[in-house]
Amino acid sequence: MTERTIVLPRSAFLFLNPSRSCPDTLEARGNAISSHGYLQGLVLHHINYRFRVIRSRPEGPERSPVPGQIMVFDRDEVTNLVIGYRMKFSNMLPTLVGSTKPSEQNEDRNTFVLARPLWGYNGISRSNLTKSINSAPCHLSSSRFSLRYPLPLLGSRSYSAVQGKLSLLGIYSSPLDPSSLAVIFPFFASKKNLFRSDSSVKRLDFGSCRGFSCSLRSGSLTCHRSSVFYTVDPRLFHFIVMYRKMASHIVGYPRMGPKRELKFALESFWDGKSSADDLQKVATDLRCAIWKQMADAGIKYIPSNTFSYYDQVLDTTAMLGAVPERYNYTGGEIGFDTYFSMARGNASVPAMEMTKWFDTNYHFIVPELGPHTKFSYSSRKAVSEYKEAKALGIETAPVLIGPVTYLLLSKPARGVEKSFSPLSLLDSILPVYKEVIAELKEAGASWIQFDEPTLVKDLESYQIEAFTKAYSELESSLSGLDVLIETYFADVPAETYKTITSLKSVSGFGFDLIRGTKTVDLIKTVGFPTGKYLFAGVVDGRNIWANDLASSLTTLAALEAIVGKDKLVVSTSCSLMHTAVDLVNETKLDNEIKSWLAFAAQKVVEVNALAKALAGHKDEAFFSANAAAQSSRKSSPRVTNQEVQKAAAALKGSDHRRATNVSARLDAQQKKLNLPILPTTTIGSFPQTMDLRRVRREYKAKKISEEEYVKAITEEISKVVKLQEEFDIDVLVHGEPERNDMVEYFGEQLSGFAFTVNGWVQSYGSRCVKPPIIYGDVSRPSAMTVFWSKLAQSMTARPMKGMLTGPVTILNWSFVRNDQPRFETCYQIALAIKKEVEDLEAAGIQVIQIDEAALREGLPLRKSEEAFYLDWAVHSFRITNCGVQDTTQIHTHMCYSNFNDIIHSIIDMDADVITIENSRSDEKLLSVFREGVKYGAGIGPGVYDIHSPRIPTTEEIADRINKMLAVLETNILWVNPDCGLKTRKYAEVKPALTNMVAAAKLLRTQLASAK
C-alpha cells in the first residue's frame, strides 16, 4: 500500500481517518463534502474504478485536525471498499456517514458501522487490511447496480450499506425486501416519485441494533446512538440502506446450467464442432451467472471451484498432477487434451474408472495412485476461479476436495499391489495443497472450504488420525485463513466428530442435518468448540422439496443457543448439484405442485431467508407463503390415497414369500418352458434408433395418431423378435421400443408421479438424468405393459419375457417424497408392480423380469443402517411376485456386480433367475461363489461388456462361460450379455449375439460329450 499525503481533485475517493484526521494540506476541491465535525466521505467513480482522494477541511471547533495519513488504494482494493455514488440529477456527492473516534465499546455488534471501515485502515499493514476487507461479512447488494462490495468491518456482526443513483431505485424491490431495509433517509423518502412510499422511515431500525434513532432536524439528519452522534447533511445523501449481514452459505451449485448449456457445449467440443474457446466461454458465463445469482440472493459464503468440466475429483487429480502414466503427461498446466483423455479415454488408451459418489447418482473419476506417483501442482483452476469471481466483485470461498477424502477415494493404479494404501501418500500430496493454499491466500481468499465427506463413513482409527495429521500439517499454511471442513450425506460418527472438532487449524464445520440428524444430538451432547462456526445444512441438497422453513428455524434456534449467535451459518445439506437447477424453467408442472418444490435456485433463496430470519429480519410474507405450501402439501387429496395407505400399512410385519422353494419352482418352470442347458437370453432393450426416438417424440407431441404409433412400434417388435429367433436365442425380449427410460416409462403410468421438463441432474461428465418426482401415494390406474408383452408373445412360440422395473429401482432413481419414510413409498410402488406382474401372468406371460438395477445404489453409507435398508428393499421386491404360480419364472437384473458383501440379500430376493453385470468388473462376482456361497437359483453373469463397441469372439465368450462353470452348477447357469443393448448399434449387436449363442451351443456340445 502506498501511503502519502495528497491533494486530489473532484470525482474522488475520499478516505479520512477520524482518529488521526487529515492534515490541512488536504483541501476540499470541487464536490467536496462538507459536514460537521469529522464527517467522512467516500466517493468513487465506479464506472471505471478510478478514484482519487479529496478531503474536506474539518470544520467545527470540537476537534483539532491532527496530521494523519491518506491511503490510496489500487483498483483491486477499491472494489472491496465501501463506495458512494454520484447523484446524477444534482451532481451532489453522496457520502458515508462518519463519526468521531469510536470508543472500544463501540466495537460491539450494535455499533453504527458505516463509519467503521474508515477507521481500520490507517496504519495497518496491507495484508491485515486485505484480510479485513475480504473477511468482511457483508456486502453491498443490488442487482441493478451490479455492485457488491464487502464492507471491511472489523467486528463480527455488521451491516452493509448501499448507495445508489436515483435512476437505480429498483433496489427496493429486489433483492432487498423492505424488511431488510433498515433506514431510508427521509430526505429522499419524501421524493415519492423516486422512492417507494413505504420505504419512508422516520425512525432508524437496525434490528438488533437498538438504541439508534434518526430524525430529520432542520434540514439535517441526525443519527445518534448513545453518546455518538452522526450528523449528515441530507443534501449529500440519496439513500443508505443498512441491514445486518446474514450468515448464509451454499456448499456447491449445479454446473450444467438451467438448460444443460454445459452438456451441449461439452459434446459439441468433443465432436469437434466447436473450439476450446467456445467451451470456455459457455463455462465462464455459467460460473458468473451462478455467482451473481448467489450474491444477489444475499449469500455470504459463496463457493467457487465447484464448477467442473467433468468431475471435481478429476479436477483434484489434475491439481495434484496425478495423471496415470498411460496418458503420457509430461508436466505443466493440464489442458483439455489430458483432462478429457483421463475422463473419456482417447483413441489409444481407455478412460479412468468411474464410480458412484457416495450414495448419490453422481459418478466420479477414481484416482489411480501408487507408491511412485509423482505429485506436482498442475492445475490452477481453484485460484483462477477465485480470481474470476473476485473480478466481478464477488468474494467467494474456494472449495477443494480435502486431502484425506481424495486419498480415501483413490485406488491402487494398474500394476500396483492391491494392498497398497493410497492414504500412505498423504505426505506427498500435502505440499501441493500448501502451494494451492498459498496462491489462494495471495489472491485474497479469506475462507477455504475443504470437502471431506468421507468423514461420515465408518472409518478405521488410522483413517480418522489422517485428518488430524493432514490439518495439523497444513496449519501453518492455513494461518490467517478461515477454514471450513464440509461433510455431507450422513451424520458424522461420534469418534470422528470429537476428532475433527478439535482440529486447531479449522474455523468452521459443515454438517448435513437432513441426512445426519444424529449430528444435531452430538452437537447437543458432546458440545461444539467455542469460537468456531457451525455451518448447519438444513436445506436439502438431495431433493426438490421446498424447505419447511418454520421447522428449520426451530432447529437453527436450538443450535444457535449452543454455538452462539455469531457462529451459526445457515447452509445446504450438501452441494446443490444433486438437485434440479431452477424451478422457473418448469412450464408443465401445475402451480400447486410447483408451490411444494424448490430447486437449486430456490434453495439459495431459502437459505438466505432462514439466515435473515435468524438475524431478526424474518420475511413474514415469504415464511407464510412457505407455511401455506407446506400445509397444502399435507392436506392435498392428490397426495393421500387412503386405500393405498391402508394396503401398504397392511404389508408391514408380514413376510411375503412364494410358497414353494426355488429349486422346486425351477423344476416346475422347466417342465413348462423346456429350455436347453445354458439357456440364452438378453437383458431387455434392443438398439434404439433415431427413427424410434422420433416416433415416440411425435406420438407424445400428438403429431402422429395412436394407430400410426402402434403400427410403428409393432413393426419394430416384430423385427426384434425375428432377429432373436434367427440368432436362436431361447428366451426372448420385445426390445422395449416404446420406452424412453426404465423409470419414467412406469412413472408416467402410475399415479403420484410428476415429471419435469428441465429437472436435470448431472450423472457423470456431460450426462444428466431427469428423475421423476414422487409426490403422492402411488397406485396403478391400469395395466402398463401387458398390451405390448402380449403382442410380442403372440409373434413367437418361444417364451417372451415381460419386462418391468422393480420398486427399489423406481424409488432410487426418483426424487422421493420426504413426508413419509422411503420404505413406505417403496411398498406402495411394490404393490403397483405386483398388480402388473399378476396381469402379465394372467395374459399368458410365463417369464417376467423385474429389474432392480439400482438396488445396491440405495445402500446407506453407514454399516449400521444397511441391514434395515436391505430388509425393506428385498421385501419390496418379493412383494411384487409373491403371488405368482410356481410355473411363472421371475427374473431380475442387476447392473453392477459388486454384490459380494450383500450376496445374502440377493439370495433372499428369491428370484428364479438373476442376470448380473460381470465382465466389466473383472469377474469379481464369481469370487463369491468360489468362496463357497451356495446359489440355488438360476444365474446369468454377463458374458460380454455391452458398454464397449468391441465385438467379443465365440472363443472368448466360451472361455468366460467355462470360468463360470467352474464355480456354478451347469443347471443354473444362463448365458446373456452384461446389460441392455439400447446404447449399441445393430452392427455390433448382431455379431455379438451370434457369437454368444454359438458359444453357448459349443459348451452344450462339450458338456453333453463329457457326460
Ligand SMILES: [Zn+2]
Ligand atoms: Zn443393467
